Amino acid sequence: MNGENLAKARELLRHFPHESSALIPILHLVEQEFEYIPDAEVHVIADLMGITAAYVESVLTFYSLFHRQPTGKYLIQVCRGLSCQLMGADELSSFLYEGLGVQRNGTTPDGMFTVEAVECVALCKNAPAVQINLEFYPNMTREKLEAFLDKAREEVPTDA
Amino acid sequence: MPETRLLFKDIDVPGIDRIDVYGQHGGYQSLRKAVLDMTPEAVLAEVMASNLRGRGGAGFPTGRKWSFLPKDGRTRYLVCNADESEPGTCKDQEIIYRHPHLLIEGVAASAYAIGAEHAFIYLRGEFKVGYQILERAIAEARGKGYLGDDVLGSGRRIDITLYLGAGAYICGEETALLNSLEGKRGHPRLKPPFPAMVGLYGMPTVVNNVETLSAVVPILAMGGAAYARLGTEKSTGTKLFSVSGPVRNPGNFEVELGKVTLRELVFDLAGGPLEGREIKGIIPGGSSVPILPPEKLDVALDYEALAAAGTMLGSGGVIVLDDRSCVVKSTLRLMEFYRHESCGFCTPCREGTVWLGQVLERIEAGLGQANDLDLLRSLSRNIEGRTFCPLGEAAIAVLQSGLETYRDEYQAHIDQGRCPLGEAAR
Ligand SMILES: Cc1cc2nc3c(=O)[nH]c(=O)nc-3n(C[C@H](O)[C@H](O)[C@H](O)COP(=O)(O)O)c2cc1C
Ligand code: SF4
Ligand code: FES
Numbered sequence: 001m002n003g004e005n006l007a008k009a010r011e012l013l014r015h016f017p018h019e020s021s022a023l024i025p026i027l028h029l030v031e032q033e034f035e036y037i038p039d040a041e042v043h044v045i046a047d048l049m050g051i052t053a054a055y056v057e058s059v060l061t062f063y064s065l066f067h068r069q070p071t072g073k074y075l076i077q078v079c080r081g082l083s084c085q086l087m088g089a090d091e092l093s094s095f096l097y098e099g100l101g102v103q104r105n106g107t108t109p110d111g112m113f114t115v116e117a118v119e120c121v122a123l124c125k126n127a128p129a130v131q132i133n134l135e136f137y138p139n140m141t142r143e144k145l146e147a148f149l150d151k152a153r154e155e156v157p158t159d160a
Numbered sequence: 161m162p163e164t165r166l167l168f169k170d171i172d173v174p175g176i177d178r179i180d181v182y183g184q185h186g187g188y189q190s191l192r193k194a195v196l197d198m199t200p201e202a203v204l205a206e207v208m209a210s211n212l213r214g215r216g217g218a219g220f221p222t223g224r225k226w227s228f229l230p231k232d233g234r235t236r237y238l239v240c241n242a243d244e245s246e247p248g249t250c251k252d253q254e255i256i257y258r259h260p261h262l263l264i265e266g267v268a269a270s271a272y273a274i275g276a277e278h279a280f281i282y283l284r285g286e287f288k289v290g291y292q293i294l295e296r297a298i299a300e301a302r303g304k305g306y307l308g309d310d311v312l313g314s315g316r317r318i319d320i321t322l323y324l325g326a327g328a329y330i331c332g333e334e335t336a337l338l339n340s341l342e343g344k345r346g347h348p349r350l351k352p353p354f355p356a357m358v359g360l361y362g363m364p365t366v367v368n369n370v371e372t373l374s375a376v377v378p379i380l381a382m383g384g385a386a387y388a389r390l391g392t393e394k395s396t397g398t399k400l401f402s403v404s405g406p407v408r409n410p411g412n413f414e415v416e417l418g419k420v421t422l423r424e425l426v427f428d429l430a431g432g433p434l435e436g437r438e439i440k441g442i443i444p445g446g447s448s449v450p451i452l453p454p455e456k457l458d459v460a461l462d463y464e465a466l467a468a469a470g471t472m473l474g475s476g477g478v479i480v481l482d483d484r485s486c487v488v489k490s491t492l493r494l495m496e497f498y499r500h501e502s503c504g505f506c507t508p509c510r511e512g513t514v515w516l517g518q519v520l521e522r523i524e525a526g527l528g529q530a531n532d533l534d535l536l537r538s539l540s541r542n543i544e545g546r547t548f549c550p551l552g553e554a555a556i557a558v559l560q561s562g563l564e565t566y567r568d569e570y571q572a573h574i575d576q577g578r579c580p581l582g583e584a585a586r
Contacts, residue, residue, distance in 0.1 A: 016321065017278070018361050023343035024326055028285075062345040062503075063326030065285040081247045082447060082493050083404035086485055086586050119329065119497050120247040120447075121286050124404035124477065125411045134288040 001044060005029045009048060023049065027060050035075075036067040064118070072107045072114040074152055077131040078140075081120030087127035093117050095142050099149070112152065163429065164390065164416040166378040166398050167371065171259050177293065179300035182261040188306055190380035194269045195314045203273035207376060209384030211396040216241055216332075216369030217446065217475045219463050222376075226274050228356040229364045237365045238271045238279040239341065239355075240373050243325060243332035245284055246446035247497060248477030251400035251412050252370035256283070256290040259374075260297035266373035268307060268318050269380060274366055277317045282337050285326040294322055329501035333549055334367040336503065347505050348549040371400055392418035395462035399473075403430035405480035406437060418462035422452070425461060426480060437482040441565065445474020447494050448554030450561030451481075470561070486585040487566040488573050491559050492520040498555035509552035512543040516559065528574035536563060 001009060008029055012022040023045070030041045037060055046053040060066045078084075078093045093104075096115045100108050107114040123129035126138030132148065165171075175181040182188070194203045208223030229236060240263070244252040255263055263281075271279040283291050298320055301307045309317045323341055325331050331340045335349035338360050359365020375397060379387045388396045395417040404410050408431030415425065422444055426432065433439050441451045444461075449472040452459070459469040466473045481490060499513035516539050519532055540556040547553060563570060572580040579585050 018342065020343035021323070021341060024340070025324065027326065028324060059343065059345055063285065063328050065327035080493070081497070082443075082490055083248050083479055085493050086405045086479075086481065086490070088586065090586075118327075119500065120245060120249075122244045122250045122253040122284070124248050124250045124479075125402055126250075127404055127410070131286060134286060136289070 001030060001033060001041065005033055006048075009045075013049070019049065023051075023056070023059055024063070027056075027063075027066055031066055035071045035073070036069055070107065070111070072112050074112060075114050075116065075131075075133055077116045077118040077121070077134075079119070079121045079123070079127070079129040079131070080117040081124065081127075083120070083124035084128040089117075089128040092128055092130065092140055092142065092145060095145065099146075113149070163414050164398050164419075165414050166382075166387075167255065167259075167262065167374050167400065168412075168414045169378075171254070177258060177260055177297065179261060179297070179304060183304075186381070187261055188265055188301075188304070190377045191265050191269045191272075191306055192312060194272050194380055195312050195316060200273050200275055203269065203380065206379060206384035207270075207273065210375075210379045210387040211384075211394075212372065212375055212379060212387070213395070213463065214369055215371035215375070215399065215476070217246065217448070219473065222368060222372055225356065225368070226270075226366055228354070229274060229366065230357060232364075235278075235363045236274060236276040237360045237363055238267065238274055238276040239334075239337065239360060239365055239367045240267050240279065240281040240370060241332065241334065241337060241367055242281050242283040242287065242290075242370045243329075243337060244287075244370070244475075245329040245332050245501075246448065246475045246477055247494070248402060248404055248443065248479040249446045249475040250402045250404070251476060253287065253290065254400075254412050255370055255374055256287060257293055260294050261301065262374050262377055263370055264294070264297055264301050264320065265306070266376045267320055268301075268311070270366075270368065270373050270376050271318045271320075272311075272316060273376075276366070277319065279318070279320045280323055280341060280360070281320060282323045282325060282331070282341055284331070285324055288324065291322055291324050298322070328503075329497075330503045330549075330551060333551065336549070337367065338365065345503075347503050350548075390416050392460075392462050392464070394464055395473075399461070399476055401425055401461065401476040401478050403478045403480065406434050406482045406485070407431055407480050408434060415461060418460050418465065420461050421458050422461060422478070423457035425478065426457070430478075430480075433480070433482050437484065440481045440483050440485055441487070441562075442481070443477075443479040443558060445472045446477035447479065447497065448472075448550075448557050449474045450557050451565065453565045484581065484584060484586055486524075486579050486581050487562050487569045488520065488524045489579070489585060491562055492517070492524050494558050495520050495555065498551065502551060502555070503549075506548040506552070508543045508546045509548070509555065512539055512552065513555050515539050516556070520559075523570065523573050524579070526573065526576075526578040528577075530574065532574060533563060533567070533570055 130137040331346040336346040340346040355365040
């Protein structure tokens with residue numbers, strides 16, 4: 001963790017009535033900084049909290065928002081919940097898989113995009129729903145996704 | 161058929177997520193009344209009188225749940241369940257994202273009633289933006305003295321801590337939620353002891369849903385007895401229903417319980433099926449309840465009537481299937497969900513959802529075998545009543561009911577070796 005996050009992590013240890021509650025918030029800090037949870041950080045957290053790395057690992061692997069492999073700059077999560085499936089979610093995910101040349105949960109070689117098919121994200125009335133870096137994109141269409149991808153690519157110079 | 165808006169009365173007011181606007185529309189009057197003019201027991205009495213039932217799925221009477229807390233002087237906690245992960249349900253999300261002060265006021269007033277100084281809101285990890293919205297709203301409320309060490313000069317301390325989960329449906333189950341809040345894997349706990357006795361950090365704890373705690377605000381404003389006059393005798397007040405799937409006007413609708421039928425909700429409020437389509441079936445209470453065929457849509461929306469119709473009100477997530485929706489494919493999709501979300505603690509659920517998924521996969525792929533429907537039935541029976549928590553039972557609700565109602569559609573997949581709806585099926 002960088003210095004700022006380490007300081008935040010130390011604060012989190014005192015934020016809850018019991019220190020144990022800080023584990024998941026600290027994992028969120030790490031996931032945010034690295035876009036996944038690197039092995040080395042599992043040990044940093046274990047030392048910080050005085051617990052074993054195996055325990056940290058057992059907790060983090062229970063939760064699907066923590067990644068053990070690097071993810072892209074943009075984490076695109078297509079909801080495949082039933083309401084979204086009924087409204088054409090499959091077409092959205094195939095479009096992304098084909099257009100970006102990735103498989104489910106895959107990341108593009110340039111590290112820009114990760115595409116996941118996730119369970120209901122509680123935006124069923126705006127199906128099909130997508131989350132990008134955990135922001136809601138309601139009533140998604142192929143066109144809107146295309147526009148998003150174009151814009152994201154423009155913002156980052158290709159040699160980056 | 162109009163809505164009856166108590167929770168959503170001001171939801172369309174621009175800026176209602178800011179404390180000033182919320183205040184101009186009567187916001188925090190219920191908390192003020194509770195903390196300054198009423199004893200905690202009097203607040204509990206109003207909630208008892210309202211007959212409010214938990215809106216998280218099980219429908220347990222809220223006042224009764226609060227009254228189970230032991231009077232032994234131990235620290236008590238209130239935990240708001242904002243995990244909302246039941247497929248088809250997106251009502252709590254709308255409260256959190258658009259009407260955060262309603263929830264904060266409800267949590268604070270409820271914490272006062274049960275004698276908790278410290279309340280938690282456990283949000284599903286995907287509600288990261290909702291977390292930020294609530295964070296800002298809580299800071300505003302502290303600034304106005306509605307939260308903090310001395311709420312409105314009453315000498316009472318009430319504060320709210322936010323907690324962001326990390327993606328696990330099972331953490332909506334209250335004891336799994338408590339484990340997760342303690343920094344553990346989200347496995348459910350054995351009950352009893354119930355959270356009222358041994359909850360968060362081993363202390364007496366009340367867990368309530370977002371909508372339940374929000375409803376405490378109008379209950380205190382209008383009085384429990386007036387709230388109880390809405391709805392039916394056993395299903396009082398209003399309830400939010402999320403209507404999703406192929407309808408013209410999907411959305412969240414607040415209606416008086418028992419006064420509106422499922423047909424009225426779906427046709428009048430949600431606009432009915434898409435152009436040229438017909439409704440094939442409706443799952444009325446989130447994905448964990450039995451599916452209803454079109455013949456049963458005149459059922460009233462209340463706990464008792466839906467139970468009598470063979471299903472449940474559940475979370476109020478109404479998922480509509482039309483004639484282009486394949487029942488097998490939809491059921492498979494749900495089974496994949498439960499298979500993925502099974503916490504793995506007990507065998508019938510962990511293994512059963514895998515086996516059921518495999519059989520459904522082959523039927524959907526046109527490779528179903530002659531005895532597969534019987535196999536589905538017997539696998540389901542081996543889950544029914546044999547799991548540690550209700551997730552196992554939830555996983556087979558649509559399957560078991562659908563095998564009866566849509567038997568021909570299942571059989572056609574096996575006989576024809578493909579989906580009878582063809583390529584366009586969803
Ligand atoms: C698998 C499972 C998932 C659940 N998910 C939720 C949920 O997301 N939100 C919720 O409020 N209750 C959920 N519940 C119900 C809770 O266990 C609990 O009954 C509820 O939070 C109590 O609040 P209430 O009395 O206000 O409804 C779930 C239950 C089970 C078994
Ligand atoms: S029924 Fe499923 S989710 Fe519940 S405890 Fe057993 S394995 Fe876990
Ligand atoms: S099913 Fe996609 S948001 Fe609920």
